[in-house]
Amino acid sequence: MTFTYDNVYVKETSTIAGPYEKEGPLKKYFDKTIKDLYFNEKSFEKAEIKMVKESINILYKKAGLNKKEVDVLLGGDLLNQITATTYGAKNASKCFLGLYGACSTIVEAMIIGSVLIDSKKAKKVIATTSSHNTAAEKQFRNPTEYGAPKPDTATFTATGSASILLTDEESDIKVESSTIGQIIDLGQNDANNMGKVMAGAAIDTLKRHLKDLNRKPEYYDLIVTGDLGKYGKEIVKDYMKKEYDMDLSKNYDDCGTLLYDLKKQKECLAGGSGPVCSALVSFGYIYHEMRQKKLKKVLIIATGALFSPTMIYQKENIYSIANAISLEVV
Amino acid sequence: MYEKEIKGKNNTGDNMTKEKYEKVAKKHEVKIPKTKNAIIAFLSGGVIGLLGEGIIELLCLFTHISRNSASSIMIVIIIFIASLGTALGFFDKLVTKFKCGLLIPITGFAHSMTSAAIDYKNEGPIYGIGANIFKLAGSVILYGIVAAWIFGMIRYLLGGNI
Known part of the structure; x- marks a missing residue:
């Protein structure tokens, strides 16, 4: 939608x-x-x-x-x-x-x-x-x-x-469009690899967003996913290239990898996660860059894993979802 | 109200299947260095064992208690050191470095109880610490007893001494 x-x-x-x-x-x-x-x-x-x-x-x-x-x-x-x-x-x-x-x-x-x-x-x-x-x-x-x-x-x-x-009062950044994601179940059940669990949802929402608005990834100065980490990020790039022939190598990144210096901060492993991960990067760094007009069109795809420890212990899969919102400098 | 703006009619998410996804995603998985971790755990676990044995020997040497009593005292000492490490906040960092070598011996058992107790102290002595201290250790106790019973029975049936 x-x-x-x-x-x-x-x-x-x-x-x-x-x-x-x-x-x-x-x-x-x-x-x-x-x-x-x-x-x-x-x-x-x-x-x-x-x-x-x-x-x-x-x-x-x-x-x-x-x-x-x-x-x-x-x-x-x-x-x-x-x-x-x-x-x-x-x-x-x-x-x-x-x-x-x-x-x-x-x-x-x-x-x-x-x-x-x-x-x-x-x-x-x-x-x-x-x-x-x-x-x-x-x-x-x-x-x-x-x-x-x-x-x-x-x-x-x-x-x-x-x-x-x-x-509703005009300012220099507007909310241009948004895509509501669907619950994705790709048979994933490893809570220690959330990037792999959620990358599927990110791909699905990104693809549908671009299709619904008849856009190419190049339309955006930056596309960010929420918290896939360094491995999940590669899955998104790889899958988009292989299945849809869309090149994300230039304008795509993941908030989980942007938030930390993963080379120095070893405790952060594959990258940041949690609801605030995409929010800190988007409302801190991305918002700042948009105010400076260095970035003009940005698509934020926040990814979430829908599960509870109880359902994992009961051997259910981890579902995922991704919602996208596009911000543009007016 | 938004009918005219709802452009995405196909809500089935194109043709992404588990198989197709898994094929791409598999390439970006990281292998856990199991052999390396096992060697680290073997050595660090061994060091704990060595430490325990050293304490027993020292106790036997300097006090005149039996070896049996010395090993009980050794366990108490090791538990105390591990719990203190948890409380002071460095045991978890050691675990990250030395892997399961620190979790499998009695140090891990103590650590699992102390860490749970610290986590739930804000919920009070009954619903917090009391209800949660065996969160991880409960399984160890239960299946430890079950295993002891099974092996005890085997030994008895084979004619061993009780």
């Missing part, structure tokens, strides 16, 4: 990043970074909630708005019952909608926000997301201090929170 929009604009973005992201190459694009994973709180979950609060506060400050002016806040995260977002977004807007699309949540929120604005149901919408390395690790894998050996294909959940303010 692909929509195009005429009157949806990006007013402002905000990013707050964790200690590992601070060591990465994109440090200068973040509004705020935190020194340690606790962020002066007692638990990792509370630290994530505080990051959500901070990112929303920074967004309001940067946009010069007060909280009564925003119609809806949309967002989600990885914690059970999306608690980081709900606890963090208390009193942050007139209304709230909690969403879950795993690591694709931010684009899901942006699409719903854009539709609300485009249909004139809302004037100002905030989309927000967050993830926390050790809070996610605790929930999805072993205890955080356990540190069981992982293969190189495993990804590293990014820590941070990022928000974006969409409005």
